[in-house]
Amino acid sequence: MAVNPxxxxxxxxxxxxxxxxxxxxxLLLQQCDxxxxxxxxxxxxxxxxxxxxxxxxxxxxxxxxxxxVINHRVPKWADGPYSxxxxxxxxxxxxxxxxxxxxQTPEALVLDxxxxxxxxxxxxxxxxxxxxxxxxxS
Amino acid sequence: xxxxxIAIVGAAETTELGKIPNASQIQLHAxxxxxxxxxxxxxxxxxxxxxxxxxxxxxxxHYLGITPTWVDGTMVGGCSFMIHLRHAAAAxxxxxxTTVLITHGESGRSWIGSKAxxxxxxxLGGQFEIPFGCLGPPTxxxxxxxxYMKDRGLTHEQLANVAVVQRxxxxxxxxxxxxxPITVQDVFDSKMIAYPFHILECCLVTDGGGALILxxxxxxxxxxxxxxYVLGTGESVETPMISQMEDFTSxxxxxxxxxxxxxxxxxxxxxxxHLMIYDAFAHLPIYGLEDLGFVKPGEAGDxxxxxxxxxxxxxxxxxxxxxxSYMHSGMYGMYALQESVRQMRGVAPAQIDGxxxxxxxxxxxxxxxxxxxxxxxxx
Ligand SMILES: [Zn+2]
Numbered sequence: 098m099a100v101n102p103x104x105x106x107x108x109x110x111x112x113x114x115x116x117x118x119x120x121x122x123x124l125l126l127q128q129c130d131x132x133x134x135x136x137x138x139x140x141x142x143x144x145x146x147x148x149x150x151x152x153x154x155x156x157x158x159x160x161x162x163x164x165x166v167i168n169h170r171v172p173k174w175a176d177g178p179y180s181x182x183x184x185x186x187x188x189x190x191x192x193x194x195x196x197x198x199x200x201q202t203p204e205a206l207v208l209d210x211x212x213x214x215x216x217x218x219x220x221x222x223x224x225x226x227x228x229x230x231x232x233x234x235s
Numbered sequence: 236x237x238x239x240x241i242a243i244v245g246a247a248e249t250t251e252l253g254k255i256p257n258a259s260q261i262q263l264h265a266x267x268x269x270x271x272x273x274x275x276x277x278x279x280x281x282x283x284x285x286x287x288x289x290x291x292x293x294x295x296x297h298y299l300g301i302t303p304t305w306v307d308g309t310m311v312g313g314c315s316f317m318i319h320l321r322h323a324a325a326a327x328x329x330x331x332x333t334t335v336l337i338t339h340g341e342s343g344r345s346w347i348g349s350k351a352x353x354x355x356x357x358x359l360g361g362q363f364e365i366p367f368g369c370l371g372p373p374t375x376x377x378x379x380x381x382x383y384m385k386d387r388g389l390t391h392e393q394l395a396n397v398a399v400v401q402r403x404x405x406x407x408x409x410x411x412x413x414x415x416p417i418t419v420q421d422v423f424d425s426k427m428i429a430y431p432f433h434i435l436e437c438c439l440v441t442d443g444g445g446a447l448i449l450x451x452x453x454x455x456x457x458x459x460x461x462x463x464y465v466l467g468t469g470e471s472v473e474t475p476m477i478s479q480m481e482d483f484t485s486x487x488x489x490x491x492x493x494x495x496x497x498x499x500x501x502x503x504x505x506x507x508x509h510l511m512i513y514d515a516f517a518h519l520p521i522y523g524l525e526d527l528g529f530v531k532p533g534e535a536g537d538x539x540x541x542x543x544x545x546x547x548x549x550x551x552x553x554x555x556x557x558x559x560s561y562m563h564s565g566m567y568g569m570y571a572l573q574e575s576v577r578q579m580r581g582v583a584p585a586q587i588d589g590x591x592x593x594x595x596x597x598x599x600x601x602x603x604x605x606x607x608x609x610x611x612x613x614x
């Protein structure tokens with residue numbers, strides 16, 4: 098699917114590292130140095146224990162398809178019905194994404210199927226992490 | 236709060252509902268407020284507390300000629316009015332004011348004088364959800380449902396059936412937008428919006444408003460209307476991001492708010508005669524029935540299928556037709572409250588004979604917030 102240029106992310110000081118990472122084709126999470134909690138979306142403190150001592154870690158990019166819808170009210174900038182999905186990362190956090198390189202149908206999009214991150218450079222500054230069935234296109 | 240210390244003495248919706256091309260959003264608030272004041276024989280000089288959402292309390296107070304000693308502009312989406320009611324009850328009991336007006340008005344369909352809710356591209360949702368092609372609630376609020384269906388065994392038929400049963404209630408309500416009976420097959424044959432949701436499983440988009448007036452239970456007997464006492468109240472919030480809700484099969488905000496209201500009211504589920512669960516989409520009554528504890532996790536689809544919430548059932552739910560068939564201006568919570576008040580006054584179009592306790596449960600955002608009000612007509 099194409100991307101609506103009016104809804105590109107605007108990074109903030111707290112999230113810039115994530116978008117820099119995505120541009121370099123790395124999926125970055127954060128981990129608390131005090132309690133080891135791994136979390137997303139980004140913030141400069143641990144939402145579990147409030148420690149400000151946190152580190153940026155690189156995710157494996159492996160996930161499973163947790164839930165989704167297939168949007169059928171197709172906007173001008175898209176080329177057909179598309180999935181809006183939530184994946185559960187191997188490291189624990191969930192994130193919203195699109196499932197790509199696969200038919201956008203309930204038959205092809207099966208809950209709990211393994212998926213892997215791919216990077217979609219949608220503008221000069223912004224690369225969106227998307228996911229495809231693990232092992233490449235099906 | 237202390238049960239039965241506060242009463243709803245005035246309640247009304249806008250004169251018209253549906254498509255109202257001749258009124259701006261603030262006028263919809265005012266129309267409902269004037270109707271509620273007329274309902275209980277008060278004027279603007281008698282009101283000393285004001286709460287509203289989507290408009291500033293400042294704007295409403297000025298527009299209506301009210302000089303408040305207490306204001307509340309809590310805005311957490313469609314359940315803001317349940318939360319206003321809760322805050323108002325506490326404020327009156329604390330002596331901050333004596334008579335509170337809560338208003339809602341929304342030009343959700345005609346968009347006259349409404350503020351567009353723009354996308355904040357720097358918010359967490361604007362960065363980590365919207366860019367993936369989200370187009371408002373039908374593509375977001377619905378995302379947890381496939382997970383619920385897999386984990387709890389809910390079928391597509393059971394999801395569609397929520398809309399079917401609510402249409403039965405709407406058929407009994409002359410003010411409902413859609414009144415013709417529908418079948419599960421009609422739902423399946425209706426336009427796909429965001430799989431697994433068809434258009435008949437999504438709420439209406441309308442214009443309208445509503446208002447409530449609260450005072451002490453002691454003063455309530457001096458009013459011409461039958462008092463409806465506030466028995467218990469709850470509120471909570473979870474997350475503005477649907478992707479980050481803790482459990483896709485249950486709303487934490489629903490559970491916290493509901494438990495608080497039931498505990499405060501000192502009631503058990505069997506005491507409830509009438510139930511409103513805010514239904515922006517067909518899955519909300521299913522989550523609500525389970526998270527409020529009326530049934531166990533995974534049982535709500537069957538419970539509705541077996542007609543327990545339908546006309547003649549043991550737990551009449553969404554008796555105005557709900558957001559799916561009655562009306563939905565965007566923040567539906569006020570209309571759910573209005574129907575609970577009508578049922579407690581004994582004047583609802585689909586009146587439940589002898590109903591004494593009504594539970595009114597709201598959602599704000601997309602499982603982001605919740606407010607629960609328990610009402611009774613017994614002192
Ligand atoms: Zn921590």
